[in-house]
Amino acid sequence: MENVSYFKGFPDRFSGITVSSSEEYLTITNFEDTLQASLQRWNELKMRAIWFNVDLNHSEWVPILAKNGFTYHRAQSDEVTMVRWLPKDEPNNIPRYAHNMVGVGAFVVNEEGELLVVQERFYKHPHWKLPGGYVEPDEDIQDAAIREVKEETGVDTDFQSVISFRHVHGANFGCSDFYFIVHLRPKSKEITMCKNELSACQWMKIQDYIDSPFVHQTNRFFANAYLEGNKRGVHIKATDIYQDYLKKYQKVYSVHFDSDDKSDSGVNGKL
Amino acid sequence: MENVSYFKGFPDRFSGITVSSSEEYLTITNFEDTLQASLQRWNELKMRAIWFNVDLNHSEWVPILAKNGFTYHRAQSDEVTMVRWLPKDEPNNIPRYAHNMVGVGAFVVNEEGELLVVQERFYKHPHWKLPGGYVEPDEDIQDAAIREVKEETGVDTDFQSVISFRHVHGANFGCSDFYFIVHLRPKSKEITMCKNELSACQWMKIQDYIDSPFVHQTNRFFANAYLEGNKRGVHIKATDIYQDYLKKYQKVYSVHFDSDDKSDSGVNGKL
Structure with missing residues (x-):
């Protein structure tokens, strides 16, 4: 090969290299020649994981990477990340990307002991x-619950505690699914229903909710767990802990x- | 266009279509012509989300899909999924793929009140x-904790309860991160340390762990939460609830x- 060029990339602390198409696309005249020359050099340097972040607009790189031993690792809307593990004498220890969806259900109870249901x-x-x-x-579960209640029902709320969480497998996109039930206190009462998502929305006595035939067993369980926690004065609360080493x-x-x-007590206060 | 061909695809209950390259790759002679004819027909049929699952070996489809308005949705090692939202009069309501990593820490305490630390x-x-x-x-958090303890330390364990969980943002791969602390009871005592991952592994008195300068604040919090839950007889336990409608x-x-x-009591028993 004449006039061989190489990718610059960024090294990481695991002896890996990350190349981003958004940084280097314009400087590369022959992608496959540059890739093969770079792979040979990275092999000589005993590099381990080689990562390519490929912008949607540069996706002609994708089939060439696939042909040269790269597989997919993850994707966002406008970028796919492909990876190749170089060491032949060491098993691939790259963590798999996220595969758990995380949702929240809001358990909003007003001063009359009524639950906000939809x-x-x-x-x-x-x-x-x-x-x-x-x-x-980057959203905390309580903030997600407060936001969803506002969007769907127009009610403003404060975070109180986590009542329960469910973990199931085989959910959307083949993922597993966490569903956190968050107890919120309403700061307003008037309902402004989101008509795109909902056909009904109202305040309902908690015992009526538990007794309703139109309530799934898991939601009935959450309602009972809420009542039990209140009776005993025991709740799952959030604590902010300062980590010296992360600042x-x-x-x-x-x-x-x-x-x-x-x-x-120290255990439940802000440490 | 002469001899126009169309993708078959599979319809879904949201008026969407999924095309898998592993099903149709061999039958398509001109991918871009087929794609454009199909998009026109799907528009006429008022279809909503159009999904393409593209096998790593068929990745020359990817840049053509990108050129025709598709974006990435998710990727597994050997397949990328791209999507295009067709309705112009309705906002794109496709849920984003998973973006929370989920890890476990095992809090293994033996009958002498010693904690397994590494x-x-x-x-x-x-x-x-x-x-x-x-x-x-598809792994439950307690099974993950039991597996990791066995792999790292050789100790067999049983699940007892969840002590706590942490949620942080800006972790690996730009994801947020859940970390569940799972209390396990050891069924064996002898340690066989995994030398690939660990430099030390031992049983340590819980109070010595809490007092150690080489323990992060969050782990100290978990140890105190364990002691407090034990003293009060209050734990976060798992319940299997039967869902009639899901069977x-x-x-x-x-x-x-x-x-x-x-x-x-019903609340905490198997319903």
Whole structure:
């Protein structure tokens, strides 16, 4: 090969290299020659994982990477990431990408002991469910619950506690699915229903909800768990813990005892 | 266009179509002509999301799909999924793919009140952490914890409860990260350390762990939460709930009171 060029890329702390098409696309005249020369050099340098972030607009790189031993690792709307593990004497230890969807259900109870319940527009059978939806990237579960309640019902809320969570497999896109039930306190009462998503929305006495034939067993369980936690004064609360080595707070959820609120126990306070 | 061919695809209940290259690759002579004719027909039929699952070996379809308005949705090692939302009068309501990694830390306590702790081989500073790792596809968190403890330390364990969970953002691959702390009871005591991953592994008195300078604040919090839950007889337990409409069990985690174990409360029993 004459005038051989190589990818620059960025090294990582695991002896890997990441090449981004958005950085190098314009400088490459023959992608496959550059790729093969670079792979040979990376092999000589004993590099391990070779990553390519390929912008949607540069996707003609994708079939050439596939032909040269790369596989897919993950994708966002406008970018796919492909990877090749170079070492022949060491098993591939690259973590798999995320494969659990995370959703929230909001358990909003007003001062009259009424629960905010909804019926989905596209659901075939009558069925009272909790407002909710998927968490967005970088969103805390309580913020997702507050946002979904506002979008679907117009009600403003505050976070109180996590009541329960469910983990099931074989859900959307072949993923597993976490569903966190978040207890919220309403700051407003008037309902402004989102007509795109819902066919009904109302306040319902919790006991009526538990007794309704149009409530799934899991939601009935959540309602009973809510009543039980309230009766005992025991809730799953969030604590912000400062991590010295990261210089930032981490959000941790654990069992909290109402009776400790007057004392200074340390376990449940902000550490 | 002469001799126009169309993709078959599979319809879904949301007025969408999924085309899989593994089904149709061999029957298509001109991919772009077939794609454009099919898009025109799907528009006339008022279809909504058009999905293409493209096998790694058929990845020359990818740049052509990108040129025709498709974006990435998700990828597995040997397949990328691209999607185009056709309706012009309705916002794209396709859920984003998973963006939360899920890991477990195992809190293994023996009958002498000692905790199973490890040091990672690649960690720069001395640091006693809990054995653990990422959950595998379709794996329950307790099974992931049991598997990781066995792989890293050789110790066999049983699931007891969930002590706590942490949710942080900006973790691996730009994902957020859930980390569940799972209390396990050891069924064996002898340690066989995995030398690929660990530099040290031992049983340590829980109070010594809490007092150690080589323990991060979050792990110290988990240890205190474990002691507190034990003292009060309150734990986050798993319940299998049968869903009539799905004809299967769902795993739900919620606060459980040891004092109820003798009674028949319904909330914490298998429903």
